[in-house]
Amino acid sequence: MLMTWKCALTNLPFGGAKGGVAVDSGTLSLRENERLTRRYTSEILPIIGPERDIPAPDVGTDERNMAWMMDTYSVNAGYSVPGVVTGKPIVLGGSLGRNSATGDGVAIAAREALKSRNIPIEGARVAIQGFGKVGYWAAKAVEKMGMKVVAITDVSGGATGFATIDELWDGIKEHGKLANIPGLDRITNEELLHFDCDVLIPAALADSLTGKSSLGVRAKVIVEGANAPTTPSGDDVLNDKGILVVPDILANSGGVIVSYFEWVQDNQDYFWTLDEVAERLNKMMMRAISEVHELSDTKGISWRTAAHAIGVGRVAEAHKLRGLYP
Structure with missing residues (x-):
């Protein structure tokens, strides 16, 4: 659930999840890594997409894995879908500033x-x-x-x-x-x-x-x-x-924030400069930090408790407003 609270804390329109393969990627050859990545992608095809779940790189993966994932999804879709994953190479629809x-x-x-x-x-x-x-x-x-x-x-x-x-x-x-x-x-x-x-x-x-x-x-x-x-x-x-x-x-929410930026740019087919990415990242980080700092001071609680209270609170509010169906 940490990814869910992180996205809620930073006001990103993502649900938040984690997934992967239990393997030491350092022991794999390039070809083995590609085959594993493509097979994993093929297994999760029904649950990913630019309007569904959007994978991003984490421990043991990099932009090359994301390129393979994007290609595997696109081949099955019949056309290029860069917005299905983030953390891609720039030439495949990646965002400036994502690596850092x-x-x-x-x-x-x-x-x-x-x-x-x-x-x-x-x-x-x-x-x-x-x-x-x-x-x-x-x-x-x-x-x-x-x-x-x-x-x-x-x-x-x-x-x-x-x-x-x-x-x-x-x-x-x-x-x-x-x-x-x-x-x-x-x-x-x-x-x-x-x-x-x-x-x-x-x-x-x-x-x-x-x-x-x-x-x-x-x-x-x-x-x-x-x-x-x-x-x-x-x-x-x-x-x-x-x-x-x-x-x-x-x-460490900067990574998912710029993943969001990449997703937005892919969906709009309009790409930002590095300065624009950095400015927007600083603005979103500062807003979240200010909210956590203020709640911490107001309630006399730790920054961790304040951050989780904000994240969980936003998810709870969304659930209440949407109600239950059927």
Whole structure:
């Protein structure tokens, strides 16, 4: 249901759902990946479409998978239907800014969370767990805002002591992973969670911040780039410590927001510039953040509780207004 609450919170006309295949995509050849993607698509053909369910990429998938899905659906329809999926390559009806959207949204959430705690944005120290599609773009975005990324990790471990994200990314392109880059100070993923920083961005997988691991967190603000990175017991610990947590359904909603933009552009056959996408993303993120912040202050509740209250409340209101039939 988290996707449902996320769409409701950001006022998107999507119902929200998750689906996929239990497989390690890294073990598949290109041909195997394509065959699996097309077969999965053929099985869900009756329930997807530009006016039904609209798949988007997530863990283990990218724009290439979305291109295969769009093509499989279109072949069965007898004509090209770009609006059936989002996260596609630009040449197939994708949107500018979609690749960086989740990370860009995380950065906006981090900026506004710092403002709410009266912490200067310029020079704010940021630690990021995960250097994939979300972590990389979030790192680039917060750096552009004037923050300083002081520590980052990937599946191989982590590092500090780098000058810029571009420098670090060049090192990964040359050496394959963070652990192989020479001349950096090493840290583990657990040490990153306890790093002395202003903002901690868990942008890897779920359940990183447990009741135990949250005890050592020193960040003033946590912005959940991943889905469900904090367990309920971890959330209790962080609240008791007075740490502001920007929940996943708000912090990482940039991806689904720009997926919505892509769907709109495909349906209209009218495409926006990168600046237009960025402006609209910032506007929708700011509206949702402001609503959550205001409700949190008014009711004296956490941002997570406020975000869920707004999302669930909108779904409940829609159900009441539509009634029951038959």
